[in-house]
Amino acid sequence: MPNPKTDPPAVQPQSEHIDQSHLIGSVGYCCLQAYLEIVPNIRKQLAKLQLRPVEYTVLSLINSNPLINQKRLGQTIRVSPPNLATLLDRMQSDGLIDRQRNPNDRRSQILALTPKGQETCRKAENVAAKADITPTLTDAEREQLTRLLIKVFHP
Template sequence: MKRPAITPVTPAPEEGVTQVSDATLREFIGYHMKRAFNVVQADLNQTLKPLELRMVTYSALVLIVDNPGLRQSQLAEALDVERANLVVIVDELEGRDLITRDRVPTDRRAYALNPTLAGRRLCSKAVEAVRGHERRMLGGMEEETKQAVIRAMSLISRGSEGGSKGG
């Protein structure tokens, strides 16, 4: 008995795909989060570019301004980066005279990070620019929805706290 011929579901390679379906991926929250993050990150990068900041250096500067005397280990934990990677970030901010790195008198192995006047001024400008970025990106979203998104992201973040850091 002959088997019926199977009709290929996908086009031959030379024909190519005419329309990509991501229907399966759209079942997953993580996929939506990543796509949204890509859009937000691209706009944020453009927002911070005139200030010569990147997302990670902006975040570090804000944390140092808001927490003068913060130790490098505390900053690494707050940013969720490995200490070795933090050195590059701190070097960049210090090299631009935005922060100082001072030895902690009670622990000569630790450094306290403090903002300079230039660092506080740039931080203030950057925070206002990021507020504008958020207004642009989220302007059509009701406050209640924004708060629901923040709560959801916080729940997801707390769920990963039991895990270990990669890298």
């Protein structure tokens, strides 16, 4: 017979299920869990092109917004100027982008894709389009989720 004064209490085996019911109603928690599910897949797919998600984002934005300036790009992707400068330095040394002084405002730098950057962007967009990051959703659900998320970050 166990002695309650000297024997530790018996540990009951934990069930496989973790109760998250108090968190599931939180949009922030659900977004974080979705992010943690989606981003590793995107990273894995883009790594085949030696790209990180932020570099793909930069390539895509420059491609869609010719001659965007460095300041607007940083504001759009919410990267601080020093961190953006480091990122753009690396992308320029990799031959993906080109930075030039804006002829209309010498304080500003405009960004453009190099031919290598254009090709890499095209390949990355194909990879991203094929990455099945929401396999449990129907096309209609995926479109609805996208619309709702856009309302959150771009009201």
